[in-house]
Amino acid sequence: MSFAFDSDTKERVRAATDIVDLVGSKLELRRQGRNYVANCPWHNDTRPSLQINTEKQIWKCWVCDIGGDVFNFLMQDEGLTFPEALKKLADRAGIVLTQSAGVSRRKSDEPDIKTEMFRALGWAQELFHKYLLENPAAEAAREYLEGRGFEFSAIKTFGVGMSPPGWSTLLDQARQHNLSPHVLESAGLVIKRDTGRYYDRFRGRIMFPIRDRDMRVIAFGGRVLPGEDSGAKYINSPETRLFQKSQQLYGFDLAQLPIRQSRQAIVMEGYTDVMFAHQCGVPNAVAVLGTALGAPHLTLLKRQNCERVVLLLDGDEAGQKRSDAVLELFLHAQLDVRVLSLPDGLDPADYLQKFGAAELQKLIDNAADALEFKLRRVSAGFDPLVDTHRANQAVEDMLSLLAKVPHSGLISNDAFLLRQNQVLPRLARRFAIAEESLRERLTSLR
Secondary structure (H helix, E strand, O other): OOOOOOHHHHHHHHHHOOHHHHHHOOOOOEEEOOEEEEOOOOOOOOOOOEEEEOOOOEEEEOOOOEEEOHHHHHHHHHOOOHHHHHHHHHHHHOOOOOHHHOOOOOOOOOOOHHHHHHHHHHHHHHHHHHHHHHOHHHHHHHHHHHHOOOOHHHHHHHOOEEOOOOOOHHHHHHHOOOOOHHHHHHOOOEEEOOOOOEEEOOOOEEEEEEEOOOOOEEEEEEEEOOOOOOOOOEEEOOOOOOOOHHHOOEOHHHHHHHHHHHOEEEEEOOHHHHHHHHHOOOOOEEEOOOOOOOHHHHHHHHOOOOOEEEEEEOOOHHHHOOHHHHHHHHHHOOOEEEEEEOHHHOOHHHHHHHHOHHHHHHHHHOOEEHHHHHHHHHOOOOOOOOOHHHHHHHHHHHHHHHHHOOOOOOOOHHHHHHHHHHHHHHHHHHHOOOHHHHHHHHHHHO
């Protein structure tokens, strides 16, 4: 849905937001005459190059050659669209945007269900976190996390907790905070039986809060304690008005600034992998939430000025089999998509514990792009110049994949075709086949 905002609304919000206060809430400012300067967060700035003009209420980084007003700063800093920046600054200034400005004004006597859902999820996270840290019944969970090598600082930073084992502990305590079962169900915290009664969704599990880029809890992932027979290893919140798993990345709230600064994102497959990566000094790590890395994720990352995405796969066969989907992303996206498969079946947390962040960074720096990763897979175990039958099968596999990949709309059609055309010379070199022959075969497969 697109929103139209009148100029009066924009000016009211702009006038109510002092640029020094806004930028100063995110960066350390230093007075320079009547104005201020700061180290720019979007490049490796050692001499303050971001300047703030207090009279004109504008900012500019002379190295990055970017600047603007309060809206531009928030859009650049948090990767927001203009409507999102307007809404956030309006909330900050206590200005209610009317229906004509594109945001519905709710009736004063009608509770905002999203606001109540945020409140319920934030309250639940605090309850789970306190239970993990203080309750004797959570000793096994504390021992598990300690045994995995997690420091208290990481547990606190990520807000990890434990859900009580009872069927209605959360439900019962929520009543004391004026949180209705309907709100809890809408937030994915309880489940409604056919009889109409409710029960807690998460029971006796280590809880990983999933937060949006504003650090608000929008969902949870719950891990069963090792050795307990409590169903699936992981249970995640259902999709709600606040949470769509294909559009979220775990740890993005903490990683967004490091991603903008490094122009690179490391995408992993698990909560604990991301936590351990951050603990070990890899702050631009995020994780997918039970889905494959997809176009919405890349769009989210591109809004943070991300230029390079490294998908860090577990070393198991399941991780290896995702190369086709990753190659499609490589073809679709105007950014550098690379794939790194860890050796010896290790997951990122295990690798970091065994070898450390410096060794992992070396692997990341040398990660193959998605095409090379796929080429290595289809040609593994044989010499294409000797085993021509298997070589032909591998080429057919690659061309069939290229032929069926749909254009996603992430890039222009010309750019999409250019990306595919870059693949053919590499195929020709790898398998010693004339490029023209490959092009003709690709055309016939289409």
